[in-house]
Amino acid sequence: MEKSIKKYDIKKFDRIFLTGLIEKMCLIRRFEETSAKMYGLKKIGGFLHLYIGQEAVAVGAVSALDLKKDAVFTAYRDHGYAIACGSNIDALMAELFGKSSGISKGKGGSMHFFDVKNHMFGGNGIVGAHIPLAAGYALKISYKNEDGVVLCVFGDGAIHQGTFHETLNIARLWNLPVVFICENNQYGMGTFYKRVSSLEDFTVMAKSYNMTGLSIDGMNVLTVYSELNEIVQNMRKEKNPFFLEIKTYRYKGHSISDPGQYRTKAELEAYKELDPILILKNELLENNIIDQAGYEVIDKKCRDRIDESVRFAENADEPDPAAIYKDVFA
Numbered sequence: 001m002e003k004s005i006k007k008y009d010i011k012k013f014d015r016i017f018l019t020g021l022i023e024k025m026c027l028i029r030r031f032e033e034t035s036a037k038m039y040g041l042k043k044i045g046g047f048l049h050l051y052i053g054q055e056a057v058a059v060g061a062v063s064a065l066d067l068k069k070d071a072v073f074t075a076y077r078d079h080g081y082a083i084a085c086g087s088n089i090d091a092l093m094a095e096l097f098g099k100s101s102g103i104s105k106g107k108g109g110s111m112h113f114f115d116v117k118n119h120m121f122g123g124n125g126i127v128g129a130h131i132p133l134a135a136g137y138a139l140k141i142s143y144k145n146e147d148g149v150v151l152c153v154f155g156d157g158a159i160h161q162g163t164f165h166e167t168l169n170i171a172r173l174w175n176l177p178v179v180f181i182c183e184n185n186q187y188g189m190g191t192f193y194k195r196v197s198s199l200e201d202f203t204v205m206a207k208s209y210n211m212t213g214l215s216i217d218g219m220n221v222l223t224v225y226s227e228l229n230e231i232v233q234n235m236r237k238e239k240n241p242f243f244l245e246i247k248t249y250r251y252k253g254h255s256i257s258d259p260g261q262y263r264t265k266a267e268l269e270a271y272k273e274l275d276p277i278l279i280l281k282n283e284l285l286e287n288n289i290i291d292q293a294g295y296e297v298i299d300k301k302c303r304d305r306i307d308e309s310v311r312f313a314e315n316a317d318e319p320d321p322a323a324i325y326k327d328v329f330a
Helices: 015-040 055-062 079-084 089-096 131-143 156-160 162-173 203-208 221-238 265-272 276-286 292-315 321-325
Strands: 071-073 150-155 178-184 212-217 242-247
Touching: 015 055, 015 079, 015 089, 015 221, 015 276, 015 292, 055 079, 055 150, 055 178, 055 221, 055 276, 071 131, 079 089, 089 292, 131 150, 131 162, 131 178, 150 156, 156 162, 156 178, 162 178, 162 203, 178 221, 203 212, 203 242, 212 221, 221 242, 221 276, 276 292
Parallel strands: 071 150, 150 178, 178 242, 212 242
Antiparallel strands: none
């Protein structure tokens, strides 16, 4: 796996900021592990796409934003982004349980988290379909001469959708403030990305649309944050779109029903040594920012919060059957 050159000195970051990063990553990890457990107990149904292994991308990227004016659009592997954006954990778990107090009123489930208050606009189930939506929001920013930027996040499988190419073209023509982020977790469903792409370096596609492209390591949250922070600050001035390939890895299957037998045990174990939580934890320990006991306190806090969300979801009301006709276009 390629690793970008570190652009940061950990000692320049505030302790509260650093502990906040690892707490958010731990919260996502515990949420996902518990979601898988609840699915196994048949308390969650439908689709479930877990974000385990990719936590550094969502947390690092969103930490570079100002969600009072910026926005996030993402695909169906959306739990990590909702949590990073500050969505209510109880409402997220209730959504997975299909309850009326869910973040999408129990109608969307795992693939359709949506939180207007925190500028997290999905959670979109159709591959690549949200890419034009992100450009549309960026057009609103541009038209009203606002200061915001948009993060548009999609997987490596969406690179080959027509919507990706059409949107990059028009975003560059109109100089829309969008950061197009390809989370390359190596596999489009069960197929290694190099088997389906004529290009291994996705940043070449950015050049096709006269757009700057960059590929970075997505297993280190400080690398992701540092790169995105620079890109976002420049975009506030220049308003030009940007393409970013973030190389990451998912430790679970494509969805909850996927056993992931298309990859070797040795490959999976090698990537687990690059666990983003472990990488940041070790850096914090080495620089005396936290100790092991301090990390355990953070992790217990996250576990307890997720347990609390499960209790909330279990006790929440089922949707009124009449609600099926509400919020639906005729």
